[in-house]
Amino acid sequence: MKIAVASGKGGTGKTTVSVALAQAFDSPVCLIDSDVEEPNSAFFLKPGLKSRTDVTIPVPNIDAEKCTGCGACSSFCTYNAIAVAGKGVMVFPELCHSCGGCTRICPANAITEIPKVIGELSCGQSGTITTLEGRLKIGCAMAPPLIRAAKKAAPDLPVIIDSPPGTSCPMITAVSGCDFVVLVTEPTPFGLNDLKLAVETVRKLGLPFSVVINRSDAGDDRVVRYCEEETISILLQIPESREIAKAYSRGDSLLQAEPALNAGFRNIIRSIQTEVSQ
Template sequence: MIIAMASGKGGTGKTTLSVNLAKAFSQPVQLLDCDVEEPNDHLFLGGELLNETIVSVLVPEVDASRCDGCRACSAFCRYNAIIVPGKTALVFPELCHSCGGCIKVCPQNALKEVEQRIGLIRTWRSGGISLLQGQLDVGVASAPPLIRVLKERIEPDRIVILDAPPGTSCPVVTTLRGADLALLVTEPTPFGLHDLTIAVEMVREINLPMAVIVNRMGIGDDRVQRFCQAENIPVIAEIMDDRRIAENYSRGLAAIDHVPGFRAVMIELRDKITALCRKEA
């Protein structure tokens, strides 16, 4: 069972709900922090760091003694990552999408693939939860390659929770692909509704079953619920706005262990998600 926790708007509670939901299961859970530009799930688990692996992508390297400047590579590359300003090709690895096309079209065999580091994957253990965290290196522009490598570690027979980055761009799409259920976390405000609308469009494009969680109930209005009703999207949880949840978050604590009544809310959510996944399967 692979559940992806996403949202259009940032700060709606993806991380809070991912971590607390993971702690609500009695079975072992794989929690993947796919927000590789600023992963923070580990702060709320307080687990033990087990290992760290370097992740690299393949980029071309030019052998200047073989390159005759024919421009076959630069004509092929749609990302402008390889160019021939003078007699030999010049590579911009940060623009490369690692397709390997330039290497195939080079008639002189002047290009070879070399590894370029893009980030790390860390594994943490906390009770029954094993947290896999991607961390993109500072200055690396593209997150999807690291997210793809992170997702290769998914054990689909287990309960898997994917904590997605905010928004609706490539890193989010990469996180969501292959999930059994997309949970869209929103808040009942005009901003929440606006970004939820875009997120719903994205999930429909990827063709995943989805459900909405309205977090911080009590602020805003009921337009999110009316939208979900009109669009026929189930709202599977309405979580009250509670200052104690935010206070625990600010201390790096999981609310499920510290806010009375919150465990019951998370267990109800857990059971609804499990039922929904069974129905969709």
């Protein structure tokens, strides 16, 4: 079973909910932190590091002696990762999507592919929780390949994926292929606006989902009313709490701050398991 925890915006409590779900499991589970531009689940789980590996993507390498400067590669590349000026060819690896098309279209066979490191994947252990954390290299903009590598490395366990915020390619890469999506939001105008975007996205992907409302008593009832109108189930409402905020600043998890919420998260897991098994 794969559960993705996502949100339409950052700062809603997505990682807080992901960590709490992992801690509420009564059996071994894997937590993937796929928010590779700013992973932070390790702050709360404090896993012992088991391994760290580089993640690479293939990018074009031009053999200047073979290249005729015909421009076929440049014309083919939708992402402008290759530019041809006369017989000179420039490659922009940061723009390359690693489709391999340029190597196939080159009539002189002057293009091969070489690996480019885009980030690293760390594996750790925190009690019964196996952690996988992707961390994008500074200056690299291609998060999806690193997210896919993290998902591929997951062991044969139930998986919780802490997704990147928003509804662009990284989030879609993280939630694709999951059995269920938990959308975390907050009762504010921004929270509702971005929840609507996230709902539209997961509906287009055909994924079952429900909502968790964080800081539920800090705003109004607009999110609850929207969920009722759209027949979206609300799995849990987490009240605003100074104790939770203080625990967060210390690096303590939600369930460490409010152990009484453990029952609510166990209910979420049972509810998802029931829906997935139908």
